[in-house]
Amino acid sequence: MTIEPINATAAREFAFTDADFAQIAHVAKTEFGLNLADSKKPLVYSRLAKRLRLRKLSTFQEYLALLSKANEEAEKTELLSALTTNVTHFFREMHHFEALGKDVIPDLMARAKKGERIRIWSAGCSSGQEPYSIALSILGAFPDVARYDFKILATDIDPNILARARDASYPKSELEAIPNTAHRFLDLNESDAKNFTISESARNLVSFGVLNLISDWPIKGPFDVIFCRNVTIYFDAETQRRLWDRFQNALSPSGYLFIGHSERVTGSATSAFRSIGVTAYQKTSPR
Numbered sequence: 001m002t003i004e005p006i007n008a009t010a011a012r013e014f015a016f017t018d019a020d021f022a023q024i025a026h027v028a029k030t031e032f033g034l035n036l037a038d039s040k041k042p043l044v045y046s047r048l049a050k051r052l053r054l055r056k057l058s059t060f061q062e063y064l065a066l067l068s069k070a071n072e073e074a075e076k077t078e079l080l081s082a083l084t085t086n087v088t089h090f091f092r093e094m095h096h097f098e099a100l101g102k103d104v105i106p107d108l109m110a111r112a113k114k115g116e117r118i119r120i121w122s123a124g125c126s127s128g129q130e131p132y133s134i135a136l137s138i139l140g141a142f143p144d145v146a147r148y149d150f151k152i153l154a155t156d157i158d159p160n161i162l163a164r165a166r167d168a169s170y171p172k173s174e175l176e177a178i179p180n181t182a183h184r185f186l187d188l189n190e191s192d193a194k195n196f197t198i199s200e201s202a203r204n205l206v207s208f209g210v211l212n213l214i215s216d217w218p219i220k221g222p223f224d225v226i227f228c229r230n231v232t233i234y235f236d237a238e239t240q241r242r243l244w245d246r247f248q249n250a251l252s253p254s255g256y257l258f259i260g261h262s263e264r265v266t267g268s269a270t271s272a273f274r275s276i277g278v279t280a281y282q283k284t285s286p287r
């Protein structure tokens with residue numbers, strides 16, 4: 001028996017030419033810094049075909065025309081959501097939270113107690129598990145942190161995912177990733193079999209905002225710690241290099257940078273950091 005090669009194009013609901021793909025890739029790069037390799041073409045097709053269906057369009061050219069309209073900013077966000085993943089979980093890469101608890105938080109708390117302003121930035125925070133894990137770590141060590149000027153800024157490009165982060169409600173299946181010692185800062189809602197919420201004391205430490213990492217940053221640094229994990233994997237090498245430089249500039253002297261397990265600091269910023277663990281860095285050069 002011979003197996004016929006599958007003609008993927010013939011099976012497609014919408015025509016998707018190399019030129020269509022190149023134009024989508026151009027929008028993704030200029031708007032969001034995303035790097036769409038040619039190998040992503042089938043994935044891009046399947047993710048965006050849903051958008052075409054939903055917007056009742058019949059060609060990718062119509063979709064591109066839509067994206068260029070000034071009043072279609074929300075569709076650009078949908079495009080970004082379709083091309084990236086929001087996967088995250090509580091205490092992801094636990095070694096970062098161990099380093100935070102052991103090496104970083106005690107020092108930050110001592111400075112906060114002297115009246116210093118302390119800021120932590122979770123850049124690309126998705127649905128909030130990362131900044132809330134940071135908040136739970138801080139509260140565990142310093143339950144009276146609210147008395148000091150100690151805040152976490154959590155940003156993401158996607159307003160839809162930020163709405164979920166602000167909601168602070170998560171399925172109980174996610175509880176097992178949270179150390180038992182932190183459960184006292186959760187509202188376990190015994191009457192709700194499905195969801196728990198982050199307690200007010202942890203929520204109050206975090207403020208959320210929309211921010212595109214490859215655009216201007218309308219935020220007030222410097223930051224003592226930056227978490228930017230599993231975000232730069234989508235960017236091309238040049239965008240990544242620029243970002244490491246900008247993070248370095250946004251950090252206070254001796255500030256800390258935590259990045260994702262498959263990410264590496266590259267370019268001129270490498271000489272400004274010393275490694276303090278796996279994908280964990282401390283700034284060594286003055287700003």
Ligand SMILES: C[S@@+](CC[C@H](N)C(=O)[O-])C[C@H]1O[C@@H](n2cnc3c(N)ncnc32)[C@H](O)[C@@H]1O
Binds near residue numbers: 032085157211230260
């Ligand atoms: C895989 S999640 C990572 C979440 C969390 N940092 C973690 O490690 O679990 C990647 C997040 O980056 C966000 N993102 C992608 N491109 C971005 C950009 N240009 N600016 C800001 N956020 C971006 C996505 O919306 C998504 O929520």
